Amino acid sequence: MNRMQKIAWFNLIVVSLALGLSVIAFSIGYFFFGVPACQAVAGFGFIGIMGFCGLSPVLFRKGKSKVQFDERDTAIQRKAVGFAYATFWVLFVAAAMVPWFIIGPNGTITTNYLPWMVFGGMFVVVLMQSIVTLNEYGWKGKDNE
Amino acid sequence: MNRYQKIAWFNLAVITATILITSTAITIEIHMRGYSTIGPFFVAILALLKITPFLFKKPQGQSKVVCDERDHFIRNRAASFAYTAFWYVLFLFCFLLWFIIGPENSVPTIALPLMAFGGALFIKTVSSVAILVQYGWRAKDNE
Numbered sequence: 001m002n003r004m005q006k007i008a009w010f011n012l013i014v015v016s017l018a019l020g021l022s023v024i025a026f027s028i029g030y031f032f033f034g035v036p037a038c039q040a041v042a043g044f045g046f047i048g049i050m051g052f053c054g055l056s057p058v059l060f061r062k063g064k065s066k067v068q069f070d071e072r073d074t075a076i077q078r079k080a081v082g083f084a085y086a087t088f089w090v091l092f093v094a095a096a097m098v099p100w101f102i103i104g105p106n107g108t109i110t111t112n113y114l115p116w117m118v119f120g121g122m123f124v125v126v127l128m129q130s131i132v133t134l135n136e137y138g139w140k141g142k143d144n145e
Numbered sequence: 146m147n148r149y150q151k152i153a154w155f156n157l158a159v160i161t162a163t164i165l166i167t168s169t170a171i172t173i174e175i176h177m178r179g180y181s182t183i184g185p186f187f188v189a190i191l192a193l194l195k196i197t198p199f200l201f202k203k204p205q206g207q208s209k210v211v212c213d214e215r216d217h218f219i220r221n222r223a224a225s226f227a228y229t230a231f232w233y234v235l236f237l238f239c240f241l242l243w244f245i246i247g248p249e250n251s252v253p254t255i256a257l258p259l260m261a262f263g264g265a266l267f268i269k270t271v272s273s274v275a276i277l278v279q280y281g282w283r284a285k286d287n288e
Binding site: 078106107121 | 221228232235236239242243246248250251252254255257258260261
């Protein structure tokens with residue numbers, strides 16, 4: 001497995017863990033303990049685990065003696081980033097237009113919706129980029145391709 | 146000037162003209178009537194952005210090269226830069242608004258489609274500027 005595959009797997013695991021723990025924490029608080037939804041939302045603090053994605057360049061360092069990145073790797077990374085942002089854009093427009101249609105043009109929405117859009121966008125971009133990277137390289141190691 | 150440079154210049158001209166004309170129309174209308182209902186409709190000028198494939202046709206004929214690896218690389222790089230810049234601006238805008246207005250308050254729902262619209266304009270502008278920076282702002286013997 002090459003460096004990009006390892007980083008993609010790491011990001012996938014971190015993102016899945018962050019989202020999974022958040023949903024579990026919210027569900028336990030809301031359904032099991034009967035906490036009001038506005039307080040159970042605190043369970044989404046586990047989203048902060050996504051911050052570990054920023055450690056991937058440190059955890060998976062570049063080797064010193066081998067060729068680490070060639071034109072194929074560049075093409076795969078550009079494809080992954082392009083696909084990730086294209087997906088993010090579609091979902092961002094949906095997230096912007098759906099409340100406007102549902103609540104109406106004269107209504108208001110909580111300011112907390114804005115950071116949720118940002119975090120949701122981060123989640124989508126990291127997730128899609130990792131999936132596309134692994135799909136292009138292969139999901140398992142292939143002698144450091 | 147190649148096709149992509151011309152399209153980038155056209156995009157920048159249309160977006161700039163739209164912003165100027167719409168702002169002027171809204172300002173004049175507010176000055177005359179105290180409110181603006183017709184001025185915002187001038188954003189329809191942006192529809193010109195969709196006719197670039199017809200205005201700047203691809204070279205016809207078997208001997209004409211439409212796009213080579215360098216053009217492809219430049220366009221991808223411009224798109225990547227535009228989306229990255231948009232991401233920073235979106236992050237800053239959302240959190241600044243959240244800090245200034247406060248988590249207990251609310252914003253009008255019209256702000257959300259305006260964010261999407263402004264974001265699209267921003268991406269188009271930055272992408273066009275990035276293309277012109279990489280190719281050059283002027284013609285260079287059809288590079």
